[in-house]
Amino acid sequence: MGEAGAEAEAEAAEASTSAQESDAGGSVEQVESEGSAAQRLPRWLWLLLVALVILRVGYHSAYLTELPFALATFSDGRLYEQAALDILARPPWGSEPFYLQGLYAYQLALPMTIRPWIAFGLLLQLVLAGLALWGLWRVMVARLGRREAGLGLAVLLAYPGLAFYENKVLTASLAVGTMVLVLVALARLQRRPGPRALLLLGAASGLMILARGNMLLAVPGVAVAAVLAVAPLGRPRRWALAWLVGGLLLSLGPMALRNAIVTGQLTIMPAHGGGTSFYIGNNRHARGVWNDAGGLVSGEVVHERSELVSILGIEERDEAEQAAAIGRALYRRAASEIAEDPGRWLWLELRKAWLLIGHDELTQDYDRAGELEQLPWWAGRGLSFAVLLALGLAGALAMVGRARRDPGLAARWRPWAWVLGSQAAAVVAANLLFFTSSQHRVPLVVPLAVLAGPGLSWLLGGFRESEAGRRGWALAWALVLLVLVQAVWPRQRSDEPTAVHYYNLAVAHLRLGQPDLARGAFDRAVERRPDHPVILLERATLHRLRGRLELARADLDRLEALPELPPWIVARIADERRRVVGLRRMEGIVAQRAQDWSTCAVVFDELLEDPGGTMVDAYDAACCHARIGDRPGALDRLERAAAAGLRDAAHLRADPDLVSLHDEPRWAPIVERVEANRAAAGR
Structure with missing residues (x-):
């Protein structure tokens, strides 16, 4: 049968399914899509959503206009910006291997064709984030009805962790957007099951993988959902899977082709294949969050590859082969250290899980406390992640109870359970296999937000149910309280801005031509980490550029007293020393002539x-x-x-x-x- 015939059959199956659903009745189905069009959003909930949207727009506006991070990049963001500029310089493929996610580099490059300014990339990112929220709203309305969809969206908008990453030069917002796109594609597949919808679902899944490589783990769940969604057509499973794989190839193929042209390797993943993150998260010095792996890396991502090449003894000269060799070497080293002490590694995995479910936002590149210091009226206000987690878990229990009472609802929600569950599992796996951080955790908000509405609705009204229903309701409340109580225990030693935050702030000020502001930020960074070699080195450079040669020499002296410095830092110290001496000599010559x-x-x-x-x-x-x-x-x-x-x-x-x-x-x-x-x- 051709595609037109399959679409006609899909429409017939949809009509048959709708007729069966209309006959089933039941209290649960009143919140399903058939009744959502007539259901009105409560006025108080509508006003709450409007207020939350206004606050979100205000926060993003304040960030874009008041903070230098909106105009200057650092750390991973600097690598993404360089990759985007490389694409613009040599379109459409660029000339360098992607050390990080290539899809995000293309997203940044698209608006930067107007002007090569990172602010244009952030503006598009915010537009896409808004579209993702709108798409999630439409999906939840179709599945849950307006009231529970509104509750879920309100909880999501009240969680500041998502807003925090919507305006950062990182892939977190892109990951959330592509996960929502998969849900939108699944909704279309259930509404009109057929080849086009399967292709769309496959393509959306491919984009989800390109946004975050760990989402490859969610593909089996998506495949099961696709098979379940097209079951009314009576087609064999391999038919649905073939169209789904076709969609995957449509989205993954261009990236594989690009990498084959640029690097000679037919791959869709970053050049190092995740080896760096895996070792950082599992080395013998790890404690579940980002660390320097016992001094293996300095934290200066731009120099990370050269540091690792020197320490690991990598002999490859081609950049792509070099990055791949680094990844393989770090995977081997991590496996060796895990095998030496498997008990420590099991403890580490438990610690990562404990970090994952807490209140604290364990930021890595951008600092939550530092932003709160700069934007005290806008940043960091709202519900904690643990609240969203608790409501999502309660929602999962609520939907299980509804499905048990209504077989029709169970059939319709089974594909969603597979997709939402696989997405959540892939995110959790990334946090456990690599290391826990807020930007690794934030994609969990997608499945949690979908379930938060039913969870909150049940928690507030479950006391009206039968005795058996009230037992489940009491269990849900116990689970919610357990999650909230354990989350209160601090996961980080300090809630003050970190030295790295002030260092990044100084770097941003320097890139914007604000050396005096940069000096103040450097000084605050050194106060917190007086032995950090990168911070001392960059402050010494600033002192030299501003003519404060004595201060530059003092920082260089402190640097030379530090043990086991990376080769690039040793070379920079020697170069700075020569420059300082040359300038001081010039001062002596001027005095001599005078x-x-x-x-x-x-x-x-x-x-x-x-x-x-x-x-x-x-x-x-x-x-x-x-x-x-x-x-x-x-x-x-x-x-x-x-x-x-x-x-x-x-x-x-x-x-x-x-x-x-x-x-x-x-x-x-x-x-x-x-x-x-x-x-x-x-x-």
Whole structure:
């Protein structure tokens, strides 16, 4: 049968299913899609939703206009911006392998064709986030009715963790949007089962995988849901799966082709294949959240690959092969460390699960407490994740109870149970297999929001049910209270802004040409982490650029005292030292030409104490000391210059700055030493 015939059969099956549902009746079906069109949203709930939307728009507006993070990227965001700019420079494929999710780089690049500004990418991201919320609302209305859909959406809008990631240069919002797109596609498949709807569901699932690689784990659940949704057609399972796979290929194929062209590898995943995140989450030093893996990485993502190449001894030179080799090496190292102490790893997995279900937002790149400090009236206000989790679990129990009482409802909700369950399982798996963080956890809001409406409705009205129903209702309340009580226990040691937040803030200010604001942020970062090499290095660079050479030298001295620095930091320290010495030398030369002999002497003496001091610095210091009448000091410095290889005896004798030393007993031996240096060089 062709596609047109399949669509006609789908319409007939839909009509038959609708007729059966209308005959079934029952109190539960009054909240299903058949009654949702006539159902009105309660006025108080409508006003609440409007207020929450206004607050959300206000928060995003404040973020975009008041914080530098909306205009300048850092950490993972910097890599995404570089990938987007690479795509724009060499469209449509770019020329570099994707170290992180390529789909997000394309999302950023699309609006940046207008102007290569990251703010344009954020504006599109906010539009897509709004469309995702609208799509989720439509799906929930069709499945639950307006009242429970409104309750679920209100709970979701009241959770600030989702809004937090809607305006960040990270993939969290994209992951949420693609998960909602899968639900929209499933709703269409149930409404009009056929090849087109299956293709759409497959394509949406592919985009979900490209947004977050761990969502590959949700595909089996989507496949089961597709088979269940087309059951009224009477088609074999392989027919539905074939169309679903076709949709997957439609969305995954272009990314695989792009990577094959650019890197020579037919893959859809980031170049390192997740090995870095896996090792960070499972190394012997891990505690469930992001860490430096015992000093393996510095946290400066732009240099992460070079750090790992040096430490792991990676020999590959091609960037894509190098990244893949890093991933393989880290997977092997993690597996070895897990095998050495499996008990510790099991404890670590339990700790990750405990971190996952708490109130605390364990941010990684962007800092929740830091944003609250900058936007005290907008950021971080609302329900905690544990509230959303508790209501979602209560909603799952409520839907199980409804399905038991109504076989028709059970049949319609079975595909949704598979999709929502598989999405939730994939998100939880990512947090357990890698490491727990707010941005890894936030996609859980999609299945939880769908179930939160029924959960809240049941918790508030379940006391009216029969005795058996009230037992389930009491169990749900017990579960909710258990989740909320355990979540109160703190998951993080401090709720103050972190040193990394102030460092990122300083980097953003620097990129926007605000060095004074950057200095203040650097100082606050160093207060919290006085031994952080990257923070000290960047502050030293800023001090040098602003002419505060003494402060730059002090930071470089502190850096050199730190143990086991990454090679790129060691190289940067040496380079900064040369630059600071060069600028200080220029100050000495200027003072010398201005005949400010005292300043000249001080500057060149400082240079002599620096590892970058030279024979010329010793000679210039001698001249300055001779001019201020310090003959012994001048001779000491001339002896150092001679010992360092000074060879121009004629210039030494003729230099007017040194005339006052000619009668000193130590003068003649110095001249002889210089002449000997010249003779030795001539041989």
